[in-house]
Amino acid sequence: MSPSPASSPAYNTPNYLNAEKGVRSWLTTLDHKRIGVMYLGLTLFGFFLGGVFALLLRLELLTPGPTVMDAMAYNRMFTLHGVIMIFLFMIPAIPGIFGNFFIPLMIGAQDVAFPRINLLSVYLYLLGAVIAVVGMIQGGTDTGWTFYTPYSTTTVTTVAPVLLGAFILGMGSIVTGLNFIVTVHTMRAPGVTWMRLPLFVWAMYATSVIQVLATPVLGMTLLLVAFEKVFGFGIFDPARGGDPILFQHLFWFYSHPAVYIMILPAMGVVSEVVQSAARKNMFGYKAVAFSSLGIAFVGFFVWGHHLFTSGQSTFASGVFGVLSMFVGLFTAIKVFNWTATLYQGAIQVSAPFVYFMGFLYFLVFGGLTGIALSSVSLDVHWQDTYFVVAHFHFIMVGGTIMAFLAGLHYWWPKMFGKTYSERWALAAAVLVILGFNATFIPQFLLGNMGMPRRYYSYPEQFQALNVASTAGASLLAFGFFMILFYLVASLVRGKAAGPNPWFSRGYEWNTPSPPSLANFPETPVIDRGPHEYQDGPAAEVKHAH
Amino acid sequence: MHTDAAAAPSRLAHHFPDMKTQEHAARMGMWLFLSTEILLFAVLFTAYAVYRFLFPQGFDEASKLAHVAMGATNTVVLITSSLTVALAIHYARLGENRKVVGLLGVTILFGLTFMVLKGFEYHHHWVDGQLPGRLYHYAGLQGPGVSMYFTIYFLMTGLHGLHVLIGMSVLGWVAWRAGRGEFGPGYSTPVELSGLYWHLVDLIWIFLFPLLYLM
Amino acid sequence: MTATTHSEGKHLGPVHYVLVWAALMVLTGVTLAVWKTDLSHSGRVVAALAIATVKAALVAVVFMHLWEEQGIARLVLLVSALFVALLIGLVMADNATRFPYANPPYSESWKDDPWRNEAPPMQADPGPVRVSPKTATEHPASHKP
Numbered sequence: 001m002s003p004s005p006a007s008s009p010a011y012n013t014p015n016y017l018n019a020e021k022g023v024r025s026w027l028t029t030l031d032h033k034r035i036g037v038m039y040l041g042l043t044l045f046g047f048f049l050g051g052v053f054a055l056l057l058r059l060e061l062l063t064p065g066p067t068v069m070d071a072m073a074y075n076r077m078f079t080l081h082g083v084i085m086i087f088l089f090m091i092p093a094i095p096g097i098f099g100n101f102f103i104p105l106m107i108g109a110q111d112v113a114f115p116r117i118n119l120l121s122v123y124l125y126l127l128g129a130v131i132a133v134v135g136m137i138q139g140g141t142d143t144g145w146t147f148y149t150p151y152s153t154t155t156v157t158t159v160a161p162v163l164l165g166a167f168i169l170g171m172g173s174i175v176t177g178l179n180f181i182v183t184v185h186t187m188r189a190p191g192v193t194w195m196r197l198p199l200f201v202w203a204m205y206a207t208s209v210i211q212v213l214a215t216p217v218l219g220m221t222l223l224l225v226a227f228e229k230v231f232g233f234g235i236f237d238p239a240r241g242g243d244p245i246l247f248q249h250l251f252w253f254y255s256h257p258a259v260y261i262m263i264l265p266a267m268g269v270v271s272e273v274v275q276s277a278a279r280k281n282m283f284g285y286k287a288v289a290f291s292s293l294g295i296a297f298v299g300f301f302v303w304g305h306h307l308f309t310s311g312q313s314t315f316a317s318g319v320f321g322v323l324s325m326f327v328g329l330f331t332a333i334k335v336f337n338w339t340a341t342l343y344q345g346a347i348q349v350s351a352p353f354v355y356f357m358g359f360l361y362f363l364v365f366g367g368l369t370g371i372a373l374s375s376v377s378l379d380v381h382w383q384d385t386y387f388v389v390a391h392f393h394f395i396m397v398g399g400t401i402m403a404f405l406a407g408l409h410y411w412w413p414k415m416f417g418k419t420y421s422e423r424w425a426l427a428a429a430v431l432v433i434l435g436f437n438a439t440f441i442p443q444f445l446l447g448n449m450g451m452p453r454r455y456y457s458y459p460e461q462f463q464a465l466n467v468a469s470t471a472g473a474s475l476l477a478f479g480f481f482m483i484l485f486y487l488v489a490s491l492v493r494g495k496a497a498g499p500n501p502w503f504s505r506g507y508e509w510n511t512p513s514p515p516s517l518a519n520f521p522e523t524p525v526i527d528r529g530p531h532e533y534q535d536g537p538a539a540e541v542k543h544a545h
Numbered sequence: 546m547h548t549d550a551a552a553a554p555s556r557l558a559h560h561f562p563d564m565k566t567q568e569h570a571a572r573m574g575m576w577l578f579l580s581t582e583i584l585l586f587a588v589l590f591t592a593y594a595v596y597r598f599l600f601p602q603g604f605d606e607a608s609k610l611a612h613v614a615m616g617a618t619n620t621v622v623l624i625t626s627s628l629t630v631a632l633a634i635h636y637a638r639l640g641e642n643r644k645v646v647g648l649l650g651v652t653i654l655f656g657l658t659f660m661v662l663k664g665f666e667y668h669h670h671w672v673d674g675q676l677p678g679r680l681y682h683y684a685g686l687q688g689p690g691v692s693m694y695f696t697i698y699f700l701m702t703g704l705h706g707l708h709v710l711i712g713m714s715v716l717g718w719v720a721w722r723a724g725r726g727e728f729g730p731g732y733s734t735p736v737e738l739s740g741l742y743w744h745l746v747d748l749i750w751i752f753l754f755p756l757l758y759l760m
Numbered sequence: 761m762t763a764t765t766h767s768e769g770k771h772l773g774p775v776h777y778v779l780v781w782a783a784l785m786v787l788t789g790v791t792l793a794v795w796k797t798d799l800s801h802s803g804r805v806v807a808a809l810a811i812a813t814v815k816a817a818l819v820a821v822v823f824m825h826l827w828e829e830q831g832i833a834r835l836v837l838l839v840s841a842l843f844v845a846l847l848i849g850l851v852m853a854d855n856a857t858r859f860p861y862a863n864p865p866y867s868e869s870w871k872d873d874p875w876r877n878e879a880p881p882m883q884a885d886p887g888p889v890r891v892s893p894k895t896a897t898e899h900p901a902s903h904k905p
Contacts, residue, residue: 110560113570178577185832186570187560213843216581220588224700233696234678235592241603241693241864246595249851250588300846304854311862316854523562569830576833580840587844594848595855599867601801602889613792620788628781631823632774688889689866737825744824751815755808759795 015417015514030115033515036101037415038122043096046088046129053081055477058439058470064460074456075142076157082145083136083162087169088129090396091258094265095176095211096125098407099204101415103180105508105515106198108189108524113182121175128168135161144454146255147222149236149247153229160230163222170215170222173261177211180204191526195289198506198530199275199282202289203268206296210257210264214300218254221247245311252303260299262396263363264292266403267334270356273406274338275531276504277353278345282531284337294330302327308376309383317376324374331367335360348502351425355406358433362398366391369444384454387447390440398436405432405483412487413501417514418494424486432479438472505531556732568734575738579745582708586749589701593756596697600690607686607694608760610675615662616758620750622662626655627747630716630740637736640729645736649720652743656713663706670695698757705753708746715739772827780822787815 016033026034056077060067069077100118104111112118135141139158143151152159184197184205197205225247227233234240236247275282282288304312304320312320338360347353369391373379382388413419442465447453451462458466500509507530511519561567597604633648669675674682677699681692719739722728728736794807820826826834860869866886 113560114574115558115560117574174581178574178581181577182570182574185573186566212577212581213584213840216585217588217847220585224588224592227700228678231677232679233700234692235696235700237678238864240678240696241596241600241690241867243595243599243855243864245854245862246592246851249854250591250847253847300843301850304850307854311858313854313857313859313862315857316850319850319853572829573832573836576836580836583840583844587847590844591848591851594852598852598855599863599869601868605801606889606891613795617788617792621785624781624784624788627784627819627823628777631777634825635774635777685892686889687886689864689886691889741824744819747823748816748819751819752809752812755791755795755812759791759808760805 013512014516015512016517017416017514019517028119030111030119031517032100032104032112032115032118033415033519035118035122036097036099039092039096039100039125040415042122042125042129043089043093046084047093049133050081050085050089051477051480053077053084055473057081058473060456061458061466062470064463065457069456071456072140072142075144075454076136076140078454079141079144079162080133080136083132083141083166085396086145086258086262087132087166088125090262090400091173092125092169092176094269094400094404094407095173095180095204095207095261096121098200098269098411099176099180099207099265102411102508103183103201103204104187105511105519106201106506106530107184107187107192108507108520108526109183109187110519110523111187112179113187114179117175118179121172121179124168124172124175128165128170128172130165131168132162132165135165146251147225148251149225149228149242149244150238152225153236160226163226167219167222170219173211174215177208177215180208181212184208189524189526191524192507195286196526196529197289198508199271199285199288199292200265200268203264203271203292206292207261207264207268209293210261210296210299214254214257214261217250218258221250221254224250245307248307248310248312249303252306253300256303256306257296257299259392259395260295262400264295266359266400267292269403269407269410270338270359271334272506272531273352273356273403273410274341275533276410276502276506277350277356278342278347279503279533280341280345280531281529281533282337283340283343284333285529287333288337291330291333294333295327298323298326298330302374305374305379308379314376321374321376321379325371328367328371328374331363335364335367349426350409350502351422351429352406352410354426354429354433355402355409358429358436359399359402359406362394362402362436366394366398370395382447384452385447386443386451386453389453390443390447393440393443398440402433405429408487410502411508412490413497414508414511414513414515416491416494417497417512418490419497419501420490420494421486424482428479428482428486431482432476435472435475435477435479439469439476440472442466442469442472505533564731571734571738572741575741579741582745583749586701586704589697589704590752593697593701596690596693597760600693603688603690604694604760606688607675607691607698608758610670610673610683610686611698611758612666612669613758615666616754619659619662620754622655622659623747623750626652626659627744629655630743634733634736634740637723637728637733638730642723642726642728645723645728646720649716649723649736653713653716653720656709656716659709660706663702666702667699670699701753701757705746705749708749712739712743712746716743772822772825776822780818784815784818787811787818 016031020029026038029035029038056068057074060069060074060077100112103109135158139161141159141162142157143155143159147159147163184201188197224233224235228235228237228242234242236242236244238244271282271288302320302324304316305324308317308321338356369387373382373388373391409420409425446462446465446469449462451458497513499512501513502509507524507526510524557564557567561570629648629652633645633652636642636644636648673685674680675686675695676682676692677696678692681695716739719735722735791808791811794804794811797804799807820837826837855863855869858869860872863869
């Protein structure tokens with residue numbers, strides 16, 4: 001942690017953590033901050049589970065041929081890994097944790113608009129997670145997280161429970177999004193105009209629009225698969241006139257925008273982090289704010305790029321391919337604005353900043369391979385190879401998880417009122433970024449050489465790169481455990497962080513750390529934009545004292 | 546839950562500045578929820594559009610097996626029930642809770658009528674073997690796309706029927722609250738929100754009826 | 761955005777509701793009348809959908825109070841409608857332009873056979889749609905007393 005003023009040991013003062021005691025007070029809490037903390041625990045557990053399965057996959061791929069499991073077990077593992085990582089971590093994590101915790105703080109509200117529905121979303125998450133995970137392990141689901149028909153409707157393994165689980169998780173996701181939209185519209189404190197909203201709130205707003213509009217489509221589609229599997233309705237069954245490609249259309253109408261449910265909040269987090277780290281206002285506030293909405297909107301027009309090789313018409317593929325490239329346009333707007341914000345800033349090299357730099361590199365690298373993949377002719381070569389796997393892990397893990405970690409380190413002092421060891425944090429950040437590169441760069445190469453995804457075995461000439469990838473994954477896992485270790489240690493013996501250890505001008509830092517139960521003693525009146533570092537970056541640091 | 550209609554301020558949750566904002570938030574939340582409902586049905590409408598496009602003849606012949614008289618009656622029933630709900634909202638805003646109870650009661654009866662007629666239709670299709678997918682065994686009409694019509698028919702009307710049932714339960718609960726005299730000029734949000742839901746159910750049927758019965 | 765939800769004076773009353781109800785009834789009648797005419801197939805689809813859209817708009821604007829509601833509710837409804845159209849439109853655009861045999865077996869698009877029926881079908885041709893007139897009584901299940 002940067003030199004902390006640590007003047008007020010706020011930890012013994014009343015705050016949301018010690019306002020009420022006991023497990024019951026947590027299970028029935030309506031406080032958005034406690035709900036955010038519950039999401040932190042739950043989604044991190046999901047991340048741990050998904051990570052264990054990822055390591056098992058990498059272990060299996062250490063040698064050609066069977067290493068520790070057979071083909072069927074491998075199929076089940078990657079299904080577990082995919083479903084858990086996407087539905088239990090990537091989609092709910094940043095909205096559930098930081099969205100819940102910080103949106104009300106950032107708009108000067110006491111809570112989200114519908115606190116009871118907010119609590120409901122936690123329980124929907126829990127219920128859906130249990131049904132999905134238990135269903136997958138019991139039934140041995142081997143379809144992959146995409147549940148493609150006709151395989152998912154004809155496999156001998158059980159599929160219905162995980163579909164039901166995903167449906168319930170989707171309801172939780174919808175409820176969260178709906179809550180945030182209404183919160184941003186109706187709960188802003190006096191002075192918080194739309195053009196003064198912190199960029200994280202803008203990103204969460206755009207995310208919520210996708211959650212509300214796209215998730216019902218997934219829910220219904222999964223129910224249709226369940227109906228077909230259980231009752232033989234034939235809706236995706238070619239023998240009864242059904243069109244399996246229709247399933248892919250409906251599935252990706254949600255699941256492609258869902259990629260933006262995962263990355264947009266990440267973009268919001270780094271927008272906050274970069275301003276605080278560079279001690280400068282966002283270079284183009286409006287451009288970044290509206291590009292979030294732009295990504296959310298264009299994200300709905302591109303789903304067909306997942307169907308290039310599955311029988312979709314060449315015409316539709318062309319249209320979807322061109323539309324897909326527009327996403328790159330809006331993402332580039334953000335990237336340029338972030339980098340321009342760094343220019344001539346008084347940059348503090350802290351753990352959040354290192355993660356931000358990692359994020360930027362992974363997003364640009366992953367994004368550019370994405371643009372390459374959106375051209376149909378190239379995709380035909382790369383489709384279903386490790387190139388695609390590496391591409392989306394660069395965006396999802398490299399992008400979203402770097403941003404998640406940046407946010408976690410940036411806001412940790414606010415959420416729990418404690419500082420963590422800056423040295424350990426920097427070391428872990430470097431390890432994680434190195435480990436990540438070592439894991440996935442070999443996979444780009446493997447994919448380009450033609451190694452297909454979703455096989456437990458491979459020809460011998462691919463072994464060297466696979467070993468490198470597995471070694472990288474181990475490094476990555478080690479880095480994550482390090483983070484867990486020093487963050488838990490900071491809870492136990494960390495120093496009091498003080499209300500604003502970063503001297504950030506974000507609205508959320510106007511509260512004590514940890515915030516009190518009511519957030520603000522009285523409704524705040526805001527007379528400036530977020531992150532207005534008026535006096536120039538250097539003066540600002542002194543000024544903050 | 547407070548029961549006193551006059552105690553409007555007590556309905557104000559701690560995190561809202563005033564009642565107006567709170568009601569605005571509730572209404573906006575309901576509209577967003579309705580949009581999720583629309584997108585939920587959109588999946589089935591898409592499936593309908595695709596399969597009707599792929600099997601025009603099969604859908605044509607199969608839709609002749611639909612019971613138009615009952616479907617048309619149900620359309621009239623549902624539209625009229627929408628009227629009674631709209632009137633209930635009107636009287637809830639005026640605080641005439643007795644009228645609200647009566648109108649919502651009539652609405653629920655209309656919903657019941659709808660479901661009973663729907664049940665008769667289902668029964669006929671069941672008896673004739675006009676069922677979805679592999680369950681289809683009606684000898685009178687065979688060919689590509691025919692069973693798909695019934696897959697879509699049962700999915701769409703089934704999901705819609707489920708929404709009618711939910712709507713009836715919600716309206717029943719609101720009617721019970723109206724019976725306790727809860728609503729008035731300061732507070733009629735539950736009537737309005739449940740009414741919105743009921744109208745959406747009606748609105749979807751307005752599309753379902755011509756698409757499934759009259760093509 | 762402030763919290764005004766109903767601007768006074770724009771309130772609709774029972775008279776409006778009954779009028780709209782009557783209009784909806786008439787339009788239901790029109791739908792049935794169009795169905796009975798021997799308009800072309802696509803003509804009927806267009807007519808039925810157009811009437812349904814008008815009816816839906818009436819319900820939304822009057823019964824659902826979009827008339828007096830603030831912009832956000834209208835926006836939500838319009839955006840939902842837009843995305844429904846997007847989903848249906850783009851999926852159908854694919855089905856309509858696909859290589860015929862990528863569509864389900866014996867669907868309409870198989871009739872523009874690019875191979876001129878040289879390749880044998882992958883499964884037995886079910887033939888055209890067949891209607892047998894007396895069937896409702898032919899089926900054993902319908903012989904219940």
